Amino acid sequence: MKIDFEKYDIAGQSKKDFLRLLHVYQKAINMNVICSITDSEGIIVYVNQKFCEVSKYSHKELIGQNHRILKSGFYAKEFYENMWNTIKFGDIWQGEVKNKAKDGSFFWLDNTIFPVFDKRKNIVQYFSMRLIIDLKKKVEEERIEHIKSLEEMLFMTSHQVRLPIVNILGLAIQLEDSTNSNEDTTQIVACIKESAISLDKITKELTAYISGVKGKEKEKTEKVVAS
Template sequence: MRTWFDNKSSTKKDLLQLLKAYKEIVDINAICSVTDPEGKIIYVNDKFCEISKYSREELLGQDHRIVNSNYHPSSMFKDLWDTIKSGKVWRSDVKSRAKDGTFFWLDSTIVPIHDDNGVITEYFSLRTPINDRKRIEEEQKEHVKNLEKMLFMVSHEVRSPVSQILGIVQILQESGNLDPESSELISNLKTSAADLDAFTKKLSSFMHKLRPESESSSNESK
């Protein structure tokens, strides 16, 4: 199927109409802004105003720090600027703050716009709301934390007595004073206690794998 882009006979008017259609689609479905090379906002669409609670007049001439939530480390924004200044596309989830103090999450993509000489003239930002996804992620993290609390209780309430049982069994077996029937019972008790101890260790390992990768890495580095 051929498109207007494949049709060499398309006029400039045709292409402008196509670009206008694309812009209308983007404006309806996404949050857009454009900044100059210094990061000053020179264009925002209605959805940006709607989610930020700022008027267009309040946003134009400002930079995106006007919606900074202070949630992310400064290193993230340094990486952002290093990336787009080098002419590359930057993408990440960003937590922002609206004028009324409420927070919102956006899947943000920033694309450098170049002139014919390859000089960056603008930065185009395209964002989509992801509050629902972030809420689900936070609920999952909370669920994992609650499971970890349960695991701690299991480890404390079960593994400690199990260790004591295994110690007593070891003493009894080394005494050599057990009749065959008692020896078999003690052996079965040792096996059961060892299996329970192994299960709690497997449960601990399983919970560690459930933990988000970033959280696990953070805890391992401490």
């Protein structure tokens, strides 16, 4: 790919200085970004060292392969078909993908795939840049587990606390309807009802609280995902 240096004038730098600057940019990218290039058929023709470090495959093992070598089995074939159709028609594809390394471990990447065109606007290559997002996904999964625990707690609270409430109210109704009731019995019934209603109120407040926490956790997860 030929670079038209006449288009660039970075603080009046010479072509030599500009090439040196490009080298610095490339070095910075290679240290932090996972890069690969494939031909128009999706065969890998270039990977940087970061790609090898994360995938645990050597440069030699990756060149000539398809990116299916990293397939995790986490997605249906429609997921990959959508990805391929997007870039094949000249559009940029971006998304998070769970991958499988050579040693069987999994890792998450935020992917951006760019079609590369020749002068006739034919796609000749695909250039991919990826960022590791394992920490982000770990936080997301932990929040999901936390929400799940809250849901289980909510179910147990509703089942274990509300059932006795129903029994108390049932007994109170029976006592209230008894032909042998007197003033003391009436007061006892009133106390039972009051206690049951109070306990029921507490249960509902606890349920509302847990639901509120669940909503906040969901918002936090969405913010982490969006960041």
